Amino acid sequence: MIPEIGLFSLILGTLCAILGAAIPLFGIFTKRPHLNRYSWALSYGAFGAVTTSICLLAYSFTLDDFSVTYIAQHSNSQLPFFFKIAAVWGGHEGSLLFWVFSLSLWSAAIAFVNRNHNQAFISRVLIVLSLLTAAFGLFTLLASNPFSRLFPVPMQGRDLHPMLQDVGLIFHPPLLYLGYVGFSGAFAFAVAALTMPDINIPWPQWSRAWTLAAWVMLTGGVALGSWWAYYELGWGGWWFWDPVENASLLPWITGTALLHSLIASEKRQALINWSLLLSIFTFSLSLLGTFVVRSGILTSVHAFAVDPTRGLVLLVILAICVVVPLTLFMLQSGKIKPLRLQSLVSREVLFLVLNSVLVVATLSVLLGTFYPMIFQVFNLASISVGAPFFNTVFVPLALLCFVLMTIAPFIHWQKTKLEGLKVKLLLVWILAAVVGLLASYLFNDNSSVFVSLVLILCAAMVTSAFVGGVSIGHLAMTVAHIGVAVTAVGILLVSYNSTEVSAKMSPGSTVELGDLTIHYRATEWLVAANYTAEQALLDVVDADGNIVQLKPQKRHYPVRVMNMSEPAIHSTWLRDIYITMGEKIGRNAYAIRIQHKAFINWLWAGSLMMMLGGILAIGQRYERT
């Protein structure tokens, strides 16, 4: 009975969304503006109904109702409680339901915050969001219903994929989806602005907080995904340039460009066409990301639902989301205020350059991701494009952005006084050289010139923030930019300074890695609720004689008959020791892989700072209005 109520709620939510789009649209075309008001009630209605629906699915998971196909395929009575909840978005149908839920959540939030504000405009924003909710609701209902029943009812579920049984999974997909879907807000604001009789309304100002919120969540989603891959997949990598990872990176890059572009549009009415197009494309790229994961069109370790028809429907939605707004843009772009600049050395130009660099980065990653697919479609040949290509293209563009960030605090709107600038820049670079060279002296293990140069550049990103003067008004930007520098240092040093060793180890044996000595103490056998494991007990002794005990595991999940290697990690702020237990070799011996990951935690710390910067920026906007 409960799944049927859930299904009914979903139908009700979709119906609310359809009406939420249809009634105000009818009002617009028949000049009955009072019909606008229905946007609000129906947005709340859709949100309430979809929330009920997803909660009932979660409740059915906790009841182990294996008569529901989706639950039978993704849960098991022995699965721990929190993973049963996380399993709600662990498969295709459930994660689509979560998509609909996020969409309705964002539209309800936008409706609520703007309940007394610019009703004519906001109701158009809500129409766009309702159309999206309706499209995804229908897609979920017709092509991937998570509530469909199974007969005969199995006694036991197939269990959640062991790789997904992890704390990272509880948070990574929801944050990522909230980020992806959050850009539907920016998209809706841009599309609504394009339909307004006067396009030069301050929509960038209204859109910015929502864009920031989406960006913060996407940053968190991408960083968590990377963290999860790092400690769960078991080989110590944190970014693979996998198509699905690229799919989440693409909207993040354009979203970052959009954030900056919106500032210029809000404060100076500049780069408005950039803001419009970036809003449209950021959400389109989010949709593309969803399409890539769902359709199985790209080979990837992440792709989970290989079903061409589902992909086709998503492709149609994507096409509509690109073609309709672009057509509107073509028709309206003549009315947009043209760019007026007073000087070449102005923040407007700086943001224009930044936008260009970020868009080139996006298009290059897009090109590399889809190049092999184009070859496959035309049956030309089978080629692969991977990390070496992306690093070659992406690293110089990222460094260019870093250089822009070092001068950002000194470039003002309209025009910048050139006197004094030289002194300040000189000060920035002298300080940066001191800090950077000190850092290279301490941490540049391989004396690489490139590492030293990038360290100096990263130091300059930080010193420029301080020389430029840290003020409350710039706090958000300072925190976020320092976050970028911290992440960059992490990426640089984990790539250049990491070392590893693999050895056959048995109780009593010892291996050395740098100044670390690793003793293998014993092997233990564990039995948990839904897996059994072999666990190695290892003592890691550092140069000062401090001992840490690490316990990597090899797990066996009987329901899916899968083996998983569960690494053991010891973290400090300068490095991780990352130990994985490999194959059993001989009677008591295992292949043990010990990795020393320099500065890896700076990646996550920097990402958190970027998120904090975004949150501060939202807070600052809230104070001002």
Add this chain to the structure above:
Amino acid sequence: MKLSSVYVFIVALFVVYPLSAQNQRESSSLSDTESTQSVEIFSFDSIEQQNRAIHLARQLRCPQCQNQNLMESNSPIAKDLRLKVYLMVSEGKTDPQVIDFMTSRFGDMVLYKPKFEPRTYVLWLGPVFLMLLFGWLGYRKVTASIVD
């Protein structure tokens, strides 16, 4: 036993041990069944050699996996090929020699860094072209928008 003979024994041990280890490695590489074991505990002559081998293995795609390189994948074929890369590197083969060997056996698909050739011109030159295009458009836009 005299003390000096102990010294001789220790010296002999240091000379003989690496040689025997070398032999062991070559003999184990001949047998396919042991490859999955020996690859995980493969020991290189130097850290530079290890870094080069790992770097190479990362650039090569496992031909039968979803989208994983030879270092990441734990499938038997990936382990076999990883071992092959390790062996070729420790035999003193250069990077191009290893890559040529792999592409001759499995095709260009194993290369994560596609070769620069006519069919990848768009891929490799695309980013450069885009950068120039955006630079030119931006420059024109900026110079046209300056109001004196």
